[in-house]
Amino acid sequence: MPKNAASRSLPRIRLAGPEGLPKYLQLKNALAQEISGGQWEPGQQLPPEDMLVEATGLSLGTVQRALRMLVDEGVLVRRHGAGTYVAKRRYPMGGPFQHFRFIDDTGEGILPIYTNVLKRYAVEDYGPWTELLKTENITCIDREFSINNEFSLYVRIYFNSSRFPELTSVNLAELNGVSFKDLLARKYGQPTASYTERMSVAKLPPFVVQALKLPRNTVGVRLDIVAADQNGEAIYFQHAYIPPNARQLLMQDH
Secondary structure (H helix, E strand, C coil): CCCCCCCCCCCCCCCCCCCCHHHHHHHHHHHHHHHHCCCCCCEEEEEEEHHHHHHHCCCCHHHHHHHHHHHHHCCEEECCCCCECCCCCCEEECCCCCCCCCEECCCEEEECEEEEEEEEEECCCCCCHHHHHHCEEEEEEEEEEEECCEEEEEEEEECCCCCHHCCCCCCCCHHHCCCCCHHHHHHHCCCCCCCEEEEEEEEECCCHHHCCCCCCCCCEEEEEEEEEEECCCEEEEEEEEEECCHHHHHHCCC
């Protein structure tokens, strides 16, 4: 199976399942097997629908129905104007959530959040985090937050490396799905007493656009979040970049 979705040739895709199973379910199973077998990797774009029609001999409607089911199951992700991609592995974050609380279709519930740690690095640049955390010994962890597998946020959290040394060396995989608020309270006895949130709207930075695979010059929201302890001293500082989406973000006192 070619790795390049832009290729105009695609080997025949054999359907999977008993003969009596509807064709769209057989195709769904076949695509799921291809994905689990590594033919298409997490984050990789699938071939266009017309190529899948040619490779399967099925109708466009059947192909679209199979893809839609895989999207509903979180196996695939559709990106408006960009195509269909294999979903990255997500790690559910336990609630209740303090931030990024997007309202579900009922208007009462909060959509689930899945996280992936992207990278960790020492911060060399001077910025608002320097004065807030009152140190130049700062580490930053970048994460991707998927909201119900519908869209993703890019989140940066800055913290004092001397105050929380384990976070500078712990295996990053152990931080997937972790709430930093809960971790710092449980591990270091540093409960958060208050938050300050500031919002601005502007073009998202190139590194966010690239990581989230958004169109160039996408305008979005940036939330600056400061978590403070009972003495009013900052525990951590976050930048959260939110692309355009159809969900409402709940903003209220915690």
